[in-house]
Amino acid sequence: MPFTVETMMRDLCRLPHRGAATMLEKSALDILSATLKDLQVEVTVESFQTPRTYVTTLYWLVFGIASGLLGFPWLGWGAVIWTWWWIGLTWLYFNWRFSPVTKLPPLSTAHNLIGRWREKERGYAGDREKPVLKVILMAHYDTAPISLIYRNNRIQSFHVSLIITLFLMLAAGLLMLAEQLGIDSTWLPWIRYGLVAFFVLQALLATLGYWLYGYSNGASDNATGVVAAIATAQRLRQLNLPGVEIDLVFTSAKEAGNIGSRVYLQKHVADWPPGRTVAVNFDTLGNGSPRLIKHTGTVEEIEYSNPLMDRAERLLEETPFRGVVQPARWHTAEFDSVWFVRKQIPVMTLTAMDARGRMPNIHRPDDQLLVTDLSSIPIAVDFAIQTLVRYYQAFELTAERI
Template sequence: MFSPHTFLRALCALPHRGAATPAGAEAARLLQTQLADLGATVRMQAFETPKTYITIVYWLLGGVLVGLALLTVTGVAVGFVWYFVAMAWFYFNGRYSFIIKFPVQHTAHNVIGHWPARTTADDVQTVILMAHYDTAPVSLLYKTGFRTRLILLLVLMLLAAMAATLEAVGIGLPYLTYLRYGLMAYFVLQATLGTLGYWLRGYSNGASDNATGVAAALATADRLRRANLPNLAIEVVLTSAKEAGMIGAYYYVDAQKKKWKRNRTTAIHFDTLGAGLLTIVEKAGTLEPLRYQNEPTRMARKLLKTDAFRDRSQTGNGHTADFDSVWFVRNDIPVLALCAMDARGRMSPVHQASDTLDGVEPAAMETAIDLAVAVVQHMMKDK
């Protein structure tokens, strides 16, 4: 029988699991071995990605800064600013942005395990159990108020583009020129603060974010495959480059979405289960709200009212659109998103050097496994 606690310790024994790094490749091999030991057919999905979101942040802010700096040289700079602001809006609101293809690109891998249904009947249901295994750069901005800072950054980028447009046609001078210089200084400051932690401390160990989610996905798969549900096909998808912008999940969904039968496909996503109360995510998003309104989420809310889960779980909202499950929602695939939050609705310290195994409380991870299994079993009974 698979032990999520034993596997959690093995995964956290690596210093980190950064995307497209040697440690990330070692983590992928460990996941392959574990999936094979559980009887899955295992495949690797290679894709190209920046190693971290830092590359993307530098491109976005750098592009805006260059456009603003060239405004007095050529009017074309206005279009340059708007181009990078638009890419930033899409990227930070959980939509596809071409910025993810900017250099420098590296090869990372999603690790996928599959257990086919034991019947060939037409009513086979597929459940996708998903978690990202890569770890994030340490960031000072994630300690408090990250969503507020991100919204402020997007608003000021929009302001910069609008002000540049007016300045280019000679409106509002010289005040808009002063505003432009002030915004340029702010963008440099944000780029520095947002990436300084990485240059000083490197990657987090990622025990809570998201070794706990990986362990929960594997444990749920193990219990479901032994649950005698012949019409159930199980796929475990362990993605990389989530911390670069949910890129591994994007490529997985993009490759599979045309093959799925939407009325017979359900996803369950596990993310950051190391501390706090298990939380059923009902809404996420930065400036664009992303709502989880689907059958598995409704089923989970019903189960939350039962004795088995009443004191062990809650509903809540994510603070940014940084769940891999965003791509399922965008493509109308029903998905149950699970994380852990404290009483104030905050996740455990993510993107911090303190995210180690010593700080993990296993209760939320164990509850996530129980709830995910119960949701699938109830949904199979209703079919």
């Protein structure tokens, strides 16, 4: 059956969920592989080790900090060093940098799927190098654990709550240091115990939804991104742009900490043509109007500023995208594209938000196909295509002048 947005959405959403490193991830992988092979795409599946969700990672972080705080009266400097180590791991993890905590057990095997259209050959007179542009079109296909924190009426406060928690962890470390250095106060131990109770309670609230309900179905987050990436690849291929190589990359374990995309980048970045590789990430294009992500991050702000974004931002001011696609911030979580930003590879992320800047229903039982609006998908595809074509034309113009 030919690929259509509606057909692929239906096929993916027939699965109860697509949790990373589960049997249903394998079912989703089979659906995607069959679709890409029908489109005559060279398909590769790459496995990697990962926590299944952020749940066990969060428990490790809270256990590490809480055990140090509780063990301080007996372990002294050992507890101080131990606690600061875990505070550092937590700071890295929630500011979207690699944290070794993601290597702790239990680990399972998840899979990235890569589909590649090989570049078309293009001849040049003399020894001039052909202009190769590698285009990476990304979307994660795993689904999120259900979370009580992501209720629509609370989601916008999550960023503030996370920052408060991170700074309370820093305060806990400083309190331990003060006690160890001899500051005498009958209140300091009680504050430590109170912080332990707070951190444990936060961890339980953040993960209770998963233990009660499991995974979301993931219609909006992120079956919509998957179909948008395939549709964009098809359109880009039909343009027959000489010298363009297209990678379709469907990552897993995004919901465990953007792990699949990091693994993919680390494995392949050395093979990409320097200065001639760009990426477009599609994530959660249901239930809202299209948004071009400009800023993310928790405490540390992450700005999407690169040559690809320059062309995308100019396109925001032109018909038919003026007032339709808008720049946006998202500080509730992070996107797979964060590793590309840190490697200074031109990348943009397209998503959808409602008028209040929310992504409705994500990480919730309501993230079902029946209540998912697909109208943003064709707009995001058109926007991605026009941005990429303009970026490609800049290379064409440079090549003609050589």
